[in-house]
Amino acid sequence: MRSWGGLPEHPQRSRSLNWRDELAECWDEPTLAVGAGRSYGDCGLAASGEVLCTTGMNRMLQFDQNSGVLRCEAGVSLGDILRHTVPAGWILPVLPGTQYVTVAGAIANDVHGKNHHGFGTFGRHVKSLLLQRSDRELIECSAGNRSEWFSASIAGLGLTGVILQAELQLKPVAGAWLQCDTVRFRELAEFFALSEESDQNYEYTVAWIDCLHARSRGIFSRAWHIEDARPAPLREPRFRVPFTPPLSPVNRFTLRAFNSLYYHRQRLRGHPDTIPLGDWFFPLDSIGSWNRLYGSRGFRQYQCVVPAPVVRDLLAIIRRSAQGSFLAVLKTFGDLQSPGLMSFPRPGVTLALDFPWRGSATLELFAQLDAVVGSNDGAIYPAKDAHMQGADFRRAYPAWETVERLRDPRLKSLLWQRVTEDS
Amino acid sequence: MARILIVGATSAIAIASARLFAARGDDLVLAARNEERLGSLAADLRVRGAGAVDTVSFMAQPQQDYQGFAGRVWDQGLDCLLLAHGSLRSQDRCQDDVTASRREFEVNALSTICLLAAFAGRFAEQGAGNMVVISSVAGDRGRQSNYLYGSAKAAVSTYCQGLRNRMHSSGVRVITIKPGFVDTPMTAGFEKGLLWTQPEQIASGILRALERGSDVVYLPWFWRYIMLVIRLIPERWFKRLSL
Ligand SMILES: Cc1cc2nc3c(=O)[nH]c(=O)nc-3n(C[C@H](O)[C@H](O)[C@H](O)COP(=O)(O)OP(=O)(O)OC[C@H]3O[C@@H](n4cnc5c(N)ncnc54)[C@H](O)[C@@H]3O)c2cc1C
Numbered sequence: 001m002r003s004w005g006g007l008p009e010h011p012q013r014s015r016s017l018n019w020r021d022e023l024a025e026c027w028d029e030p031t032l033a034v035g036a037g038r039s040y041g042d043c044g045l046a047a048s049g050e051v052l053c054t055t056g057m058n059r060m061l062q063f064d065q066n067s068g069v070l071r072c073e074a075g076v077s078l079g080d081i082l083r084h085t086v087p088a089g090w091i092l093p094v095l096p097g098t099q100y101v102t103v104a105g106a107i108a109n110d111v112h113g114k115n116h117h118g119f120g121t122f123g124r125h126v127k128s129l130l131l132q133r134s135d136r137e138l139i140e141c142s143a144g145n146r147s148e149w150f151s152a153s154i155a156g157l158g159l160t161g162v163i164l165q166a167e168l169q170l171k172p173v174a175g176a177w178l179q180c181d182t183v184r185f186r187e188l189a190e191f192f193a194l195s196e197e198s199d200q201n202y203e204y205t206v207a208w209i210d211c212l213h214a215r216s217r218g219i220f221s222r223a224w225h226i227e228d229a230r231p232a233p234l235r236e237p238r239f240r241v242p243f244t245p246p247l248s249p250v251n252r253f254t255l256r257a258f259n260s261l262y263y264h265r266q267r268l269r270g271h272p273d274t275i276p277l278g279d280w281f282f283p284l285d286s287i288g289s290w291n292r293l294y295g296s297r298g299f300r301q302y303q304c305v306v307p308a309p310v311v312r313d314l315l316a317i318i319r320r321s322a323q324g325s326f327l328a329v330l331k332t333f334g335d336l337q338s339p340g341l342m343s344f345p346r347p348g349v350t351l352a353l354d355f356p357w358r359g360s361a362t363l364e365l366f367a368q369l370d371a372v373v374g375s376n377d378g379a380i381y382p383a384k385d386a387h388m389q390g391a392d393f394r395r396a397y398p399a400w401e402t403v404e405r406l407r408d409p410r411l412k413s414l415l416w417q418r419v420t421e422d423s
Numbered sequence: 424m425a426r427i428l429i430v431g432a433t434s435a436i437a438i439a440s441a442r443l444f445a446a447r448g449d450d451l452v453l454a455a456r457n458e459e460r461l462g463s464l465a466a467d468l469r470v471r472g473a474g475a476v477d478t479v480s481f482m483a484q485p486q487q488d489y490q491g492f493a494g495r496v497w498d499q500g501l502d503c504l505l506l507a508h509g510s511l512r513s514q515d516r517c518q519d520d521v522t523a524s525r526r527e528f529e530v531n532a533l534s535t536i537c538l539l540a541a542f543a544g545r546f547a548e549q550g551a552g553n554m555v556v557i558s559s560v561a562g563d564r565g566r567q568s569n570y571l572y573g574s575a576k577a578a579v580s581t582y583c584q585g586l587r588n589r590m591h592s593s594g595v596r597v598i599t600i601k602p603g604f605v606d607t608p609m610t611a612g613f614e615k616g617l618l619w620t621q622p623e624q625i626a627s628g629i630l631r632a633l634e635r636g637s638d639v640v641y642l643p644w645f646w647r648y649i650m651l652v653i654r655l656i657p658e659r660w661f662k663r664l665s666l
């Protein structure tokens with residue numbers, strides 16, 4: 001078991017949990033329940049080196065087609081849910097950038113999507129949770145019932161217990177198609193203007209930026225659901241990276257060429273495109289195991305949220321470092337509050353970038369970025385993180401002490417050990 | 424819409440198959456020994472589109488009343504029977520243990536044969552239907568690393584050959600499925616390499632076999648040739664190999 005970014009150097013041992021009755025035998029060693037391993041850093045790795053993989057707990061238990069409430073096990077993937085609910089007229093209200101994420105993974109990191117400005121985080125649509133503790137206690141919790149457990153478990157990084165089941169409120173949808181349009185922007189100021197205007201009128205918005213370009217040009221995309229009865233099943237990857245190449249094809253020259261090509265290639269038609277929902281929500285899923293393209297050294301993602309003006313400072317630092325990535329995403333968060341105590345999204349702009357791992361050079365860059373994020377009261381996203389300093393974490397997530405108090409003593413991630421035990 | 428009985432319904436290969444049946448809207452009868460597991464699986468298959476889903480408790484053991492079991496689930500007849508239960512305990516630990524050897528043979532061979540015996544007459548009388556049995560490539564040749572499991576699967580494969588021959592004239596099909604290495608709870612402790620397959624692939628192979636009306640199916644297909652080569656090695660040399 002390795003994380004999406006290729007951590008740690010020696011893969012962790014993984015045990016499969018397929019049925020809840022098997023859990024009774026899994027508590028002899030400290031562990032961490034994990035999902036599909038789509039987190040980039042070490043929040044999905046166990047401090048003990050032994051993870052408990054819950055993707056085999058993937059049964060949907062009840063789906064009420066009138067109310068749109070789905071009860072399911074922790075390990076069902078979001079794509080699997082969509083395959084069954086979209087034809088019936090219901091969609092998950094919040095979707096991250098890949099369909100392979102599990103329900104429990106989406107809850108534990110309280111993931112966000114391209115509609116954060118309208119729908120907030122995944123946790124806002126969770127009605128209740130079933131947690132199993134190592135002392136055999138079974139905790140059913142919701143906003144109105146044992147709510148302390150509920151709010152500590154949403155964005156709780158898997159620490160409060162093994163999530164066995166969840167009840168989700170889905171959102172009505174008219175079909176499996178969206179319309180999307182794209183607008184180029186030549187500099188950051190244009191992005192801010194576009195974002196402010198679009199977030200009022202469009203359900204989904206997101207931007208790609210060319211982080212190597214002096215003025216941070218980019219492409220702003222927005223989309224909305226349309227009524228269209230044609231089925232559009234989620235596709236399997238069209239291509240799979242079969243193995244990790246010894247030398248990564250991602251370097252500063254290919255990046256510059258790539259970004260330039262991408263920016264100019266975007267056909268900016270006057271009219272919007274109609275696309276299947278999978279192409280809008282999960283563009284990266286069209287290439288299987290794309291993370292291997294970063295070679296055996298892997299890569300890191302840096303995702304933070306900061307007040308809008310600070311984005312300029314961060315981008316300047318990245319440009320100066322001449323490191324940078326093709327996957328550079330900007331999105332303005334709304335102010336909808338999550339029930340989760342340690343939820344990452346907060347008002348501001350989130351910036352996410354992939355960096356090929358270059359050891360100390362990468363860490364130096366991250367330290368510079370951290371300083372800016374920290375002094376502007378920003379936060380780094382634990383789902384993507386493998387470097388954040390304990391002090392920065394504790395400042396940005398002051399509720400960590402409540403989570404630590406409710407943490408199951410047998411569950412601990414490498415991330416938690418790193419950010420809470422360094423002082 | 425077919426009516427399908429799956430024995431060993433909580434096995435990974437059975438679940439993957441059942442989900443494909445559910446997507447077609449089939450009616451399912453699920454039999455397994457763990458009722459809580461059966462309950463959540465039945466719920467899942469309903470959400471995934473199955474018609475009626477019933478569950479019955481089934482344990483492969485000497486005192487099992489196979490005729491009674493068949494009588495209870497037969498009801499208005501079945502279009503398809505899928506036998507998918509099985510056990511793969513470590514050869515090392517069972518080989519010199521008489522009780523363990525007998526129990527493994529019970530689960531992998533005798534229970535399957537008893538089930539087939541209990542249903543064969545009913546299917547013959549019905550004059551239609553499919554009896555699908557998951558055997559294994561391990562039954563094609565005995566090897567020191569798993570000859571207890573292998574000999575039970577060999578018994579099952581041979582029994583199915585004979586049964587197929589008998590049923591041919593009555594229009595009932597007997598399909599032997601021989602999977603290679605599949606990544607399931609049964610093989611959780613094994614190192615996985617290139618030859619390994621996911622249970623979903625085996626499941627689509629089973630549905631394909633049903634559509635085509637195949638007799639003996641190796642899944643994935645290349646195992647037919649691997650096993651052909653393995654069967655061709657003269658015993659004089661084979662016995663020296665550490666397989
Ligand atoms: C291509 C790509 C795009 C992405 N886009 C986005 C995005 O747009 N927005 C966003 O927010 N995130 C995004 N992510 C990150 C991803 O959504 C999160 O990392 C998510 O948590 C991964 O879920 P997982 O099932 O892989 O869980 P893992 O990564 O395996 O685990 C994540 C956390 O969940 C906990 N957990 C898992 N299962 C259980 C359980 N049964 N009980 C208790 N705890 C459990 C783990 O302990 C861990 O803390 C993206 C990731 C990728 C690879």
Ligand SMILES: NC(=O)c1ccc[n+]([C@@H]2O[C@H](COP(=O)([O-])OP(=O)(O)OC[C@H]3O[C@@H](n4cnc5c(N)ncnc54)[C@H](OP(=O)(O)O)[C@@H]3O)[C@@H](O)[C@H]2O)c1
Binds near residue numbers: 506560607609
């Ligand atoms: N995995 C492979 O590599 C492989 C290769 C070739 C053939 N096969 C065959 O494929 C079939 C399915 O196996 P799988 O790989 O999917 O394994 P699995 O998930 O481990 O399933 C084994 C099933 O057998 C059931 N079972 C065990 N002992 C039983 C008993 N005494 N009475 C009733 N049920 C019993 C188990 O029930 P519980 O859920 O209650 O434990 C479980 O449902 C088996 O016949 C197996 O021999 C597997």
